[in-house]
Amino acid sequence: VTSTIPPATVGRLPRYLRFLESVPSVSAVVSSEDIAAGSGVTAVQVRKDLSHLGAGGTRGVGYEVGSLRGLIARALGLVTVLPVAIVGAGNLGTALAHYKGFESRGFAVRAMYDVSGEKVGAVVDGITVRHLDALAREAPGLGIAIGIIATPSDAAQLVADRLVEAGVRSILNFAPVVVLVPAGVTVRQVDLATELQILSYHLSHG
Amino acid sequence: VTSTIPPATVGRLPRYLRFLESVPSVSAVVSSEDIAAGSGVTAVQVRKDLSHLGAGGTRGVGYEVGSLRGLIARALGLVTVLPVAIVGAGNLGTALAHYKGFESRGFAVRAMYDVSGEKVGAVVDGITVRHLDALAREAPGLGIAIGIIATPSDAAQLVADRLVEAGVRSILNFAPVVVLVPAGVTVRQVDLATELQILSYHLSHG
């Protein structure tokens, strides 16, 4: 609830942060050129974005890695580890539960849900898959901040409803359908086939 | 290599197509409002995008589902099934190989590669995992059009180099690092932790 940051900038901050985390020394100094090369954007873009945060770089020198990390992490609200629940214990949900890249970047998968009798009770990466019906009851106690939908498309809206009911206000939806949520709830969609289709466009043109 | 379509429009066409595929009847007629509701954009946006394609809607009536599907599919270059190779047979690569959503949308996973002795030789969804060294030799024969990088970050650039060497001109990169490729090769990046961090921003603001 600090000053507002343009959406396009918000989308790039995680990439800057990831690059900064890869710099070995916290006390190192990096230029906007360095950050740009490590994040795949232009240096001017980086400076513009960082100026929105009030990042105090030093002219002629650059930005101090440690303080910049802290500033971006705070801007993104990454102050504590955020508990995540995955709904859908199929291939994708299971792969996400195993995914090593979440922990180091501020997230912890704390619960998994499914409706299939075969899957409920299974243990995935130390987490016991629970029945979806238990979600609304358990999520508040676990402090679930983000829900991931990794179910078939036809279950996605139901799952979204259940997540909202459980008080979850951020949803990452891997099912290729639009889910409707009340105001105040944010949904981001990742559609894998869409990504391939965009690549297909570039293959056939240019 | 038809007339050029704005990038923002290209990014939405797959969503329109997905909605149109969900309409049971090929001969049905849908309005821009219908498409908008099914794809999570505004109706004006839909009409503007479709006008870029020269989609012949009928005033007072709408768009014919079958011909619109064909038009969008052609614009995206989805005329034949595109063969895909997945590099990295870990949890994510395996989940992608199993993923049901590719086939119906124009793609077929035709090969998997890894470097680990444990994984090479394994069979995933009917595909035998091969050693990465075989990629450049095999990809042309298989007609691989798109390569998916599902390896740890530190292998991503090497894999990208190998894919390029194998003649692959479209890459979908799941590793959270920037990979550099020569001009003429397109890379799209999907970073799962980035998606969560953007959600985190919205949680802490607004």
Place this chain on the structure above:
DNA sequence: TAGATTGTTAATCGATTAACAATC
């Protein structure tokens, strides 16, 4: 001082939205 680099202001560009004419 000279070189490097940030940070701001203005200009450009592209994308979205508004308004409305066209027409089934």
Place this chain on the structure above:
DNA sequence: TAGATTGTTAATCGATTAACAATC
């Protein structure tokens, strides 16, 4: 004809880029 809906042109908005001043 009246109602619905497309499709285009103009206006607005936001994001990127250019230019350059500031300063370490």
